[in-house]
Amino acid sequence: MKHNILSQISLCGLLLSLALMGSCGQRSEDQRLQSQVSEQSRQLCPRTVNTGITLDSMSYHPDNTTVYYYYTMDDSIYKPEAIASNMELVRVKLLNALVGSVELKQFKEHHVTFDYSYRSKREPAKELMRFVFAPKDY
Numbered sequence: 001m002k003h004n005i006l007s008q009i010s011l012c013g014l015l016l017s018l019a020l021m022g023s024c025g026q027r028s029e030d031q032r033l034q035s036q037v038s039e040q041s042r043q044l045c046p047r048t049v050n051t052g053i054t055l056d057s058m059s060y061h062p063d064n065t066t067v068y069y070y071y072t073m074d075d076s077i078y079k080p081e082a083i084a085s086n087m088e089l090v091r092v093k094l095l096n097a098l099v100g101s102v103e104l105k106q107f108k109e110h111h112v113t114f115d116y117s118y119r120s121k122r123e124p125a126k127e128l129m130r131f132v133f134a135p136k137d138y
Contacts (some may be wrong), residue, residue: 028111030062037067052077055119066113073128074121083118083128091131099138111135 033099035061052074059068073083083090098104098114107114114133121124 011030033110034060034062065111068115071118072121073118080128087129094131095133095137098133108138
């Protein structure tokens with residue numbers, strides 16, 4: 001179960017990031033990225049990305065060149081204790097997927113920061129995990 005949780009979580013962010021690729025004309029890069037992410041959020045969200053994990057929304061903020069992904073995790077399936085004990089392993093898997101992603105090249109070339117937030121389904125104000133990857137990380 002432990003490995004399955006890690007695989008599900010690490011692949012969810014990457015797969016949804018890959019869906020953001022495309023072209024929106026002659027607007028500035030920030031405007032284009034913002035439009036892409038906004039459109040994809042409207043089309044994809046909310047979306048169950050795996051058992052007990054839902055991508056609620058995503059957004060791009062040009063003021064800090066960050067793509068935000070907001071997830072809800074069913075903590076009746078993903079126990080906080082198990083999440084906490086695997087946090088570093090999940091972070092490393094997500095980062096490795098980001099570093100190795102050719103599909104995210106345009107985002108990385110624009111020095112985008114990727115911010116993944118996972119919140120409790122039972123207590124939405126409770127953040128279970130958060131991973132932020134700045135350009136210096138990848």
